[in-house]
Amino acid sequence: AQSVTQLGSHVSVSEGALVLLRCNYSSSVPPYLFWYVQYPNQGLQLLLKYTTGATLVKGINGFEAEFKKSETSFHLTKPSAHMSDAAEYFCAVSEGSGGSNYKLTFGKGTLLTVNP
């Protein structure tokens, strides 16, 4: 069974500081990995995804994530935080094989606060 662990339910950074949100996964087969962002009272917006190929993935709004198979990690980073980045971030995995490709398993989420 696949699972996702997001370290830190709440991360607080200053505007302009580095953002680092941690995600570790477990999967019995090569995974597909996703980061979604959720703003208050809204649905989930896809930030980026890893499927195959390049392990450093660039997404929207200046975010990127690196897939590290040896560490089973997919941490999300942004060099310089902006006030508009304040939101909840979810890491998700799908096993990418057959029917399980269409089911996402999510982490518990990390609430990012950006201080002026």
Added chain:
Amino acid sequence: KAGVTQTPRYLIKTRGQQVTLSCSPISGHRSVSWYQQTPGQGLQFLFEYFSETQRNKGNFPGRFSGRQFSNSRSEMNVSTLELGDSALYLCASSTGQGIPDTQYFGPGTRLTVL
């Protein structure tokens, strides 16, 4: 393309009632998935429909059911509502074919059970 739409956005029901939520996927998408989001349990997969057939199912009781129509629109039904069913219900659509498949989410329906 228009995104995933969900109606209604907000719903208040009382225990014992039933409720139907609706989801219209992105044009051309044939797969619709439903998720329940609560503060305690986080985001949990309910079920997925593709071409009017349930293809995947999560670990929820039979009170939770769904269906998909020939135009790919989907409905989710919860019968005999319980207080614990209060949640944000998210619908996601995808092509339903190919690996990998990316899911795009709607704004959700917030259900409050009193």
